[in-house]
Amino acid sequence: MQMTADQLRDNYLKFFESKGHKIISGASLIPENDPTVLFTTAGMHPLVPYLLGEKHPSGTRLTDVQKCVRTGDIDAVGDTCHLTFFEMLGNWSLGDYFKKEAIEWSFEFLTRHLGFAPEQISVTVFQGEDNIPRDDESSAIWRSLGIPDSRIHALPKEDNWWGPAGATGPCGPDTEMFIDNGQPACGAECRPGCRCGKYVEIWNDVFMQYNKTAEGAYEPLKQHNVDTGMGVERTICMLNGYATVYETELFAPLMAKIKELSAARPENPDSAVRAERIIADHMRTSVFILGDPKGGVKPGNVGANYVLRRLIRRSVRYAKMLGIAPGYTRSLAEIVIDNYKHVYPELDRNRQTIIDELTAEEERFEKTLTAGQREFDKVASALTQHGQTVLSGRTAFKLYDTYGFPLDFTRELAEEQGLSVDVNGYDAAFKKHQELSKQGDANFKGGLADNSAVTTRLHTATHLLHKALQIVLGPHALQKGSNITPERLRFDFAHPEKMTTEQISQVEEIVNEQIKRGLPVTVTAMTLEDAKAKGATALFAAKYDEQVKVYAAGDFSMEVCGGPHVENTGELGGFKILKEESSSAGVRRIKAVITNKG
Numbered sequence: 287m288q289m290t291a292d293q294l295r296d297n298y299l300k301f302f303e304s305k306g307h308k309i310i311s312g313a314s315l316i317p318e319n320d321p322t323v324l325f326t327t328a329g330m331h332p333l334v335p336y337l338l339g340e341k342h343p344s345g346t347r348l349t350d351v352q353k354c355v356r357t358g359d360i361d362a363v364g365d366t367c368h369l370t371f372f373e374m375l376g377n378w379s380l381g382d383y384f385k386k387e388a389i390e391w392s393f394e395f396l397t398r399h400l401g402f403a404p405e406q407i408s409v410t411v412f413q414g415e416d417n418i419p420r421d422d423e424s425s426a427i428w429r430s431l432g433i434p435d436s437r438i439h440a441l442p443k444e445d446n447w448w449g450p451a452g453a454t455g456p457c458g459p460d461t462e463m464f465i466d467n468g469q470p471a472c473g474a475e476c477r478p479g480c481r482c483g484k485y486v487e488i489w490n491d492v493f494m495q496y497n498k499t500a501e502g503a504y505e506p507l508k509q510h511n512v513d514t515g516m517g518v519e520r521t522i523c524m525l526n527g528y529a530t531v532y533e534t535e536l537f538a539p540l541m542a543k544i545k546e547l548s549a550a551r552p553e554n555p556d557s558a559v560r561a562e563r564i565i566a567d568h569m570r571t572s573v574f575i576l577g578d579p580k581g582g583v584k585p586g587n588v589g590a591n592y593v594l595r596r597l598i599r600r601s602v603r604y605a606k607m608l609g610i611a612p613g614y615t616r617s618l619a620e621i622v623i624d625n626y627k628h629v630y631p632e633l634d635r636n637r638q639t640i641i642d643e644l645t646a647e648e649e650r651f652e653k654t655l656t657a658g659q660r661e662f663d664k665v666a667s668a669l670t671q672h673g674q675t676v677l678s679g680r681t682a683f684k685l686y687d688t689y690g691f692p693l694d695f696t697r698e699l700a701e702e703q704g705l706s707v708d709v710n711g712y713d714a715a716f717k718k719h720q721e722l723s724k725q726g727d728a729n730f731k732g733g734l735a736d737n738s739a740v741t742t743r744l745h746t747a748t749h750l751l752h753k754a755l756q757i758v759l760g761p762h763a764l765q766k767g768s769n770i771t772p773e774r775l776r777f778d779f780a781h782p783e784k785m786t787t788e789q790i791s792q793v794e795e796i797v798n799e800q801i802k803r804g805l806p807v808t809v810t811a812m813t814l815e816d817a818k819a820k821g822a823t824a825l826f827a828a829k830y831d832e833q834v835k836v837y838a839a840g841d842f843s844m845e846v847c848g849g850p851h852v853e854n855t856g857e858l859g860g861f862k863i864l865k866e867e868s869s870s871a872g873v874r875r876i877k878a879v880i881t882n883k884g
């Protein structure tokens with residue numbers, strides 16, 4: 287059935303609404319108050335506390351569209367369907383329905399609403415492992431819907447188990463749905479999960495009934511949850527009979543522009559196609575990261591900033607390969623923004639920032655790319671001449687430090703020359719800085735909220751600080767960004783000038799006074815409108831008329847927020863501002879700590 291992405295999103299949400307689900311807003315791409323993760327990687331991510339048993343203000347059946355960034359598959363980008371940014375349609379049962387309803391609704395939506403023929407659908411189920419039995423129940427449900435055994439494949443844990451998103455948390459067996467794109471099988475063994483591209487995974491129903499503990503045990507959860515995720519790009523690709531996601535309307539204008547700007551063709555036509563797709567994917571992801579309503583991620587050397595830098599720089603290198611002239615990031619960004627602004631108006635609002643940041647990063651990299659490439663070629667040819675195959679960690683570090691080549695970028699260049707990179711040597715050369723970026727990367731792959739006691743306290747301290755700033759500086763001093771690590775809180779807020787020493791001590795004093803007062807921190811669910819009417823600070827617009835959580839610290843502060851928070855401000859012990867500095871034009875930044883770290 288021909289369908290646009292707009293129609294698909296709409297149909298999906300309406301379908302699940304008709305099955306009793308409440309439509310909620312997707313979260314920001316940049317998780318707030320979550321030091322262990324760089325980006326939102328799945329629709330379930332912002333819902334972790336509810337999957338673990340906390341009550342969601344909108345009930346036990348939820349559905350949404352979630353922007354996701356995943357860089358785990360970055361090397362596969364360039365094929366027909368792997369992307370670093372994608373939109374995930376999801377429906378959740380929080381201890382409500384389970385396998386039967388989830389699978390039956392998936393099947394109903396796929397066949398009746400999207401018009402896939404049952405013969406096009408193959409599924410996989412969990413084959414059992416680690417004392418957790420094979421998922422015969424899911425197989426039986428698929429069979430009852432008319433999917434024959436020949437298209438129900440039982441696969442091991444590495445294929446049919448999802449989560450936890452980080453080291454610990456909710457997880458469980460899943461059943462994945464694949465559409466056969468009609469191309470011939472690549473061999474006798476070709477089946478869902480095969481890399482040849484015949485079977486495209488478009489939807490995953492996860493039965494989250496376990497909690498993985500820090501010791502690696504799988505404890506049954508007290509509630510049985512369903513977490514599903516359907517990929518928008520892949521689904522409309524299959525619905526419209528395209529061979530690749532790049533032909534869908536979400537990419538077509540971008541691909542056309544890239545072709546138009548290309549002045550050279552690499553000898554190998556496959557490399558040209560791959561380069562075009564990588565540029566398109568990385569630019570789209572970068573635009574969404576830079577345009578995120580929460581803001582704050584800029585190209586840089588650590589964590590999320592580093593991921594963004596890698597994406598932009600990788601795209602610049604492939605643009606060079608295609609003979610695309612400098613300044614291209616601006617024209618591609620304009621296309622992405624125009625293509626998506628009706629769904630994500632924040633991109634239009636942040637158009638200037640997106641373009642400025644992309645252009646600046648492109649220019650920064652342009653300056654050193656040629657020199658770095660020369661350095662790389664020199665070393666690579668010397669190695670090859672001497673029959674050596676490993677590029678030293680020291681060289682990789684120099685390419686990073688002097689020429690701004692991210693490590694995986696150097697690895698990719700090396701691979702093209704049949705060389706590998708001594709990554710351990712690189713790590714050693716780069717230990718100090720690398721400590722931070724490695725943590726960032728691991729965190730990115732990891733993914734779960736570290737709702738540890740310390741970060742929870744800092745989160746509450748952030749609310750107190752926010753309010754105190756408004757008291758001392760005025761109501762304009764609103765949050766522009768927040769980031770919490772177990773060591774400190776960082777808070778960006780609107781204010782045109784440096785704070786005076788006196789203002790800083792006043793803010794500190796006010797916060798400490800609220801801590802001493804031992805205010806109870808309470809949470810209430812209400813509509814955003816009611817929250818605003820009650821005077822709660824609400825930073826981010828909600829798309830739908832949904833329930834939000836409002837956290838109040840006694841009579842002092844009230845903010846719309848997902849939590850978590852301490853129960854009493856007394857738990858913070860004390861509060862100290864370490865630094866007040868400029869963040870960007872009109873935005874100041876405070877770094878602060880609490881003195882009870884227990």
Ligand code: SER
Pocket residue numbers: 327328329330376448490491492513514515516
């Ligand atoms: N969390 C699961 C996934 O990402 C289902 O959404 O595949």
